Amino acid sequence: xxxxxxxxxxxxxxGLQNEPETLSVAQRAAFITALAQAGHKHIxxxxxxxxxxxxxxxxxxxxxxxxxxxxxxxxxxxxxNLEGMEAALAAGCKSVAVFTxxxxxxxxxxxxxxxxxxxxxxEQVAARCRSSGTQLRGYVSTVLHCPLEGxxxxxxxxxxxxxxxxLGCAEISFGETTGKATPAEVRVLCQLxxxxxxxxxxxxxxxxxxxxxxxxxxxxxxxxxxSFDSSAGGLGGCPNAPGAAGNVATEDLxxxxxxxxxxxxxxxxxxxxxxxxxxxxxxxALPGRAWRALIQSPR
Amino acid sequence: xxxxxxxxxxxxxxGLQNEPETLSVAQRAAFITALAQAGHKHIxxxxxxxxxxxxxxxxxxxxxxxxxxxxxxxxxxxxxNLEGMEAALAAGCKSVAVFTxxxxxxxxxxxxxxxxxxxxxxEQVAARCRSSGTQLRGYVSTVLHCPLEGxxxxxxxxxxxxxxxxLGCAEISFGETTGKATPAEVRVLCQLxxxxxxxxxxxxxxxxxxxxxxxxxxxxxxxxxxSFDSSAGGLGGCPNAPGAAGNVATEDLxxxxxxxxxxxxxxxxxxxxxxxxxxxxxxxALPGRAWRALIQSPR
Numbered sequence: 008x009x010x011x012x013x014x015x016x017x018x019x020x021x022g023l024q025n026e027p028e029t030l031s032v033a034q035r036a037a038f039i040t041a042l043a044q045a046g047h048k049h050i051x052x053x054x055x056x057x058x059x060x061x062x063x064x065x066x067x068x069x070x071x072x073x074x075x076x077x078x079x080x081x082x083x084x085x086x087x088n089l090e091g092m093e094a095a096l097a098a099g100c101k102s103v104a105v106f107t108x109x110x111x112x113x114x115x116x117x118x119x120x121x122x123x124x125x126x127x128x129x130e131q132v133a134a135r136c137r138s139s140g141t142q143l144r145g146y147v148s149t150v151l152h153c154p155l156e157g158x159x160x161x162x163x164x165x166x167x168x169x170x171x172x173x174l175g176c177a178e179i180s181f182g183e184t185t186g187k188a189t190p191a192e193v194r195v196l197c198q199l200x201x202x203x204x205x206x207x208x209x210x211x212x213x214x215x216x217x218x219x220x221x222x223x224x225x226x227x228x229x230x231x232x233x234s235f236d237s238s239a240g241g242l243g244g245c246p247n248a249p250g251a252a253g254n255v256a257t258e259d260l261x262x263x264x265x266x267x268x269x270x271x272x273x274x275x276x277x278x279x280x281x282x283x284x285x286x287x288x289x290x291x292a293l294p295g296r297a298w299r300a301l302i303q304s305p306r
Numbered sequence: 307x308x309x310x311x312x313x314x315x316x317x318x319x320x321g322l323q324n325e326p327e328t329l330s331v332a333q334r335a336a337f338i339t340a341l342a343q344a345g346h347k348h349i350x351x352x353x354x355x356x357x358x359x360x361x362x363x364x365x366x367x368x369x370x371x372x373x374x375x376x377x378x379x380x381x382x383x384x385x386x387n388l389e390g391m392e393a394a395l396a397a398g399c400k401s402v403a404v405f406t407x408x409x410x411x412x413x414x415x416x417x418x419x420x421x422x423x424x425x426x427x428x429e430q431v432a433a434r435c436r437s438s439g440t441q442l443r444g445y446v447s448t449v450l451h452c453p454l455e456g457x458x459x460x461x462x463x464x465x466x467x468x469x470x471x472x473l474g475c476a477e478i479s480f481g482e483t484t485g486k487a488t489p490a491e492v493r494v495l496c497q498l499x500x501x502x503x504x505x506x507x508x509x510x511x512x513x514x515x516x517x518x519x520x521x522x523x524x525x526x527x528x529x530x531x532x533s534f535d536s537s538a539g540g541l542g543g544c545p546n547a548p549g550a551a552g553n554v555a556t557e558d559l560x561x562x563x564x565x566x567x568x569x570x571x572x573x574x575x576x577x578x579x580x581x582x583x584x585x586x587x588x589x590x591a592l593p594g595r596a597w598r599a600l601i602q603s604p605r
Contacts, residue, residue, distance in 0.1 A: 189564075191565055215595055216599045218555060218557075218561065218594070218596055219562065222521040226524075262517065263489070263517075266487070266488020266518075296485075296517035296551050300485070
């Protein structure tokens with residue numbers, strides 16, 4: 008088995024987008040810089056979306072402009088459509104992400120488009136990525152459960168991922184949106200990803216809403232997954248459930264992989280410090296388990 | 307593989323003992339009653355210790371006296387020595403627990419006795435259990451890590467468990483005190499427990515301090531463990547680390563086992579309600595992940 012994994016730190020986008028506060032450009036840039044200093048090579052840095060809809064992600068272009076040079080770090084911005092793609096290119100963005108869902112209801116609620124329509128938007132963005140030499144990442148959400156529809160079919164998630172791959176996505180992130188999935192379901196999902204020959208270009212994106220995040224990451228790793236999304240301090244609690252946990256916390260994942268002898272390239276102490284940067288900006292502690300333990304008594 | 311596990315709900319003792327607040331006798335009795343209503347057949351209900359040292363556990367006799375009849379529910383009280391044992395018997399207690407540690411420093415800090423001395427105390431309590439027909443449970447703490455000594459030798463923990471078994475303990479609980487252990491270490495511990503022929507009389511007691519609780523429970527289950535300690539809403543944050551997570555949360559464990567098709571005998575919705583009873587008494591939300599998610603949007 009390989010003894011290293013790739014992490015995508017999603018705190019500055021998926022994390023902050025789902026927190027009630029809106030941080031300033033300088034605060035977001037300081038957070039991203041601290042994450043890069045911790046060793047992250049892939050950071051989800053923001054989104055080119057309407058500021059009226061998602062104020063937390065406003066001024067992503069200014070955030071990118073405020074960053075120091077971060078050589079070797081891929082900074083990925085979410086783009087919902089061609090308009091967002093053009094804005095990302097204008098901001099000098101070299102890596103963008105598109106998103107769709109396994110379930111129709113969630114797609115409509117999240118993007119105001121059904122899955123087929125969202126794939127059409129993605130085709131347009133993908134074409135512009137090819138013409139501009141921009142890296143493309145795809146997100147498929149609700150891969151096992153949907154907050155609106157309940158259980159979803161992971162085979163459908165994998166079929167969508169195959170189409171995203173064919174459109175040129177370098178990596179497809181499988182989002183377990185609700186956090187309800189348990190290890191048995193994650194094993195089934197990973198088997199389907201393997202069977203489709205997609206594991207090398209797939210990331211697993213877990214939420215810790217029901218405390219399953221690390222257990223699910225463990226079984227995914229043991230099923231061959233080598234790329235994971237996570238969020239500093241577990242940022243990203245669902246806006247509809249204040250106090251509920253968000254994305255699986257990067258520090259918990261680093262602790263897990265350190266214990267398994269698996270290299271991540273990220274320094275845990277510096278990761279905790281990056282969390283302190285964003286916690287100070289938010290004015291409150293982050294929910295992550297290891298983060299809370301380590302700010303009390305660093306090792 | 308067996309498709310059921312036994313749970314020991316430790317919220318009223320290990321949980322509340324490590325929270326800053328001291329609840330009233332009526333509040334503690336209401337909590338225990340709600341846990342029994344949720345289906346628990348084994349509840350750690352209190353401790354016969356000096357009230358000056360641990361005010362949270364004062365008046366455990368009065369708590370027991372305040373309970374309605376709970377047929378089929380074992381109510382276990384911690385007793386540190388023969389004096390506590392006699393107090394437990396006087397209160398009508400039918401099940402007691404004794405504790406020792408894998409590491410000498412932790413034993414001295416926790417019980418003011420080295421491991422050999424704590425075993426002598428346990429021998430006295432065990433003799434009194436035999437003469438009085440009282441059920442005996444043994445705790446071994448710091449089975450993989452010690453907050454004072456760092457890594458400990460799980461073979462030593464298992465050797466101590468063998469002695470506790472020989473002294474008449476019906477069950478021995480292996481306490482991963484720090485929450486630092488990761489699944490690879492838990493697998494080694496479980497292999498040693500199996501090799502010693504102790505798995506049928508062993509419980510695994512995890513903490514979620516670093517977010518590993520559920521992943522560790524999963525690998526322990528897959529390694530043959532069928533008995534787990536857990537705490538309502540993850541009560542039991544370490545008093546030296548405010549905000550840090552405590553015992554693995556019962557609701558997270560119930561969610562895990564439900565997803566694996568493993569029966570626990572405990573109803574998740576009623577468990578959440580028991581957590582609400584103690585949360586109301588404490589005047590604050592509990593840290594548990596699934597608990598927080600489910601009080602927002604019950605399923």
